[in-house]
Amino acid sequence: MAKNNKAGKGxxxxxxxxxxAQLDLKPGQSIELLKALHILTRDGKLNQDSRRKLNQDSRRKLxxxxxxxxxxxxxxxxxxxxxxxxxxADHGAGKSYLGFILYDLYFKAQGKGSIYGIETRAPxxxxxxxxxxxxxxxxxxxxxxSVAESTxxxxxxxxxxxxxxxxxxxxxxxxxIAFGLEKKAKAMVxxxxxxxEVAACLRQTKALSLSRxxxxxxxRHPLHTxxxxxQITNVLRCLYLEACGYQVTVTELVGWEHSMKNELIVxxxxxxxxxxxxxxxxxxxxxxxxxxxAETRFKLP
Numbered sequence: 610m611a612k613n614n615k616a617g618k619g620x621x622x623x624x625x626x627x628x629x630a631q632l633d634l635k636p637g638q639s640i641e642l643l644k645a646l647h648i649l650t651r652d653g654k655l656n657q658d659s660r661r662k663l664n665q666d667s668r669r670k671l672x673x674x675x676x677x678x679x680x681x682x683x684x685x686x687x688x689x690x691x692x693x694x695x696x697x698a699d700h701g702a703g704k705s706y707l708g709f710i711l712y713d714l715y716f717k718a719q720g721k722g723s724i725y726g727i728e729t730r731a732p733x734x735x736x737x738x739x740x741x742x743x744x745x746x747x748x749x750x751x752x753x754x755s756v757a758e759s760t761x762x763x764x765x766x767x768x769x770x771x772x773x774x775x776x777x778x779x780x781x782x783x784x785x786i787a788f789g790l791e792k793k794a795k796a797m798v799x800x801x802x803x804x805x806e807v808a809a810c811l812r813q814t815k816a817l818s819l820s821r822x823x824x825x826x827x828x829r830h831p832l833h834t835x836x837x838x839x840q841i842t843n844v845l846r847c848l849y850l851e852a853c854g855y856q857v858t859v860t861e862l863v864g865w866e867h868s869m870k871n872e873l874i875v876x877x878x879x880x881x882x883x884x885x886x887x888x889x890x891x892x893x894x895x896x897x898x899x900x901x902x903a904e905t906r907f908k909l910p
Contacts, residue, residue, distance in 0.1 A: 639713050645740050646671065646706060674710045676862055677775060677798065680875055684796045685715050688770045694721040695770045698792070700756045700785040701777030702726035705737040705749075712746050723748045725769075727759045756784035760791050770795050776802040783906050786846065789876075790853055797855070797876040800862055801843055806906075807899065808838025814898040824896075841897060843872055848893070849907045850876045851886035 634643075643649045648671055689695050695716075699708040708726045716722045726749065728734050734753040741749040752759060756777065759765060772789035774782050774797075782801045789797045811818075811828050818825035828837040847857045855876035862873040887909055894903050903909075 635714055637718065639717075639744060642709055642713055642740075642744055645743075646704075646709070670706050671710075673775070673862060674706050677707065677773075677800070677873070678710060678714060680873065681711065681771070681773065681798055682715060684771060684798070684877070685711075688795055689719065689722065692721075693770075694723070695719075696722065696766055696768070697724045697771040697773065698759070698769045698785075698788065698794075699724060699726045700759075700772065700774040700788065701781050702728040702733075702737070702751070703730075703776075704733055705740075705751065707773060707775050708737075708749060709740070709744075709746070712749055716748060717746070721748075723750065723766075725759075725765070726751045727754060727756055729753070729755050756781050756788060760784070760788045766792075768792050768794075772797045772799075774799045774801075776800055778803045779805045780906070783846070786850065793878075795878050797850070797874075799846075799874040799876070801839075801846070801872060801874070804839040804842035805835075806838075807842045807845070807897075807902070808835050810899050810902070811838055811841075811897065818898060841893070841899075843874065845890060845893060845899075845902075845907060847874060848886045848890040849909075850874075851883045852890055852909055854878055854880050854882045856881075 640649065644651060685695055685697075697708075697711065699705065699711075702708055705726045705728070708724045712724055716724060726734075726737060728737070728751065731753050734751045737749075737751045741747075741751070752762070752765075754762065756774075769789070769792040772785055772792070772794045774785035777785055777799075779802070782799055782804075783806075785799065786797065788794075808828075811834050812831075815825065815829065815834070819829065828834040843859075847859060850857050856879050858875045858877075860873050860875075861871045890907060890909075891903060894900050894907065
């Protein structure tokens with residue numbers, strides 16, 4: 610009987626190690642959080658039911674968040690030096706996978722610092738509030754409002770150290786940038802999604818552009834209009850951030866098999882506002898017939 614018990618414990622320990630290896634779990638990571646995110650079953654086993662879309666989406670989302678954490682962790686550690694309590698705003702939070710993992714892996718052990726999750730869908734906000742309470746993640750706050758509304762909400766901290774936006778749709782990423790500028794963020798980590806605004810502008814002026822320049826062939830077909838709009842949007846965002854005093858790095862987040870919305874923009878504030886970036890920004894807006902955006906999305910100080 611003793612041997613059987615010992616063997617049972619050994620098998621359990623081995624199974625736990627296999628799960629930890631498959632999910633790349635960090636020491637001290639909350640198992641209850643992974644259960645709540647449907648990564649693990651209620652009894653702590655790896656959820657293998659590949660027929661359930663919920664489980665597939667959860668595993669895929671977790672992989673993206675882990676990759677993103679590798680970029681954010683060094684920023685948090687640097688900003689958290691000298692006992693500084695880091696404040697982070699997570700825009701378009703959705704189910705708050707990113708916020709919960711950041712809190713679990715970094716903020717929890719620090720014993721200081723706060724995360725604010727901004728989301729427009731009330732049921733998701735309520736679910737996140739309940740989960741944070743259940744896990745004892747007391748320095749997580751969830752607000753039911755748009756990114757734009759949060760920028761001027763008087764109950765929010767005057768400054769934030771880090772702004773994140775993982776797949777904040779269309780202009781919500783621009784609103785997150787505006788929030789970061791208003792709150793004098795030291796860093797912004799953005800994964801844009803569904804950039805439709807510029808594509809709509811290109812579509813409206815397509816006939817004029819085709820008569821003016823052969824470059825308009827790049828977005829003559831509807832599919833190309835959409836893709837070109839996304840590319841131009843992110844280029845304009847990077848130039849805008851550089852013109853506002855940020856050093857910008859652009860890379861891919863994860864493999865294309867996990868997400869088609871894969872571009873990662875990391876901006877670190879240096880205070881050096883690049884005049885050349887401001888000039889190129891204006892030139893591109895004019896070239897593509899987007900001058901109106903110079904007074905809205907890309908208005909320079």
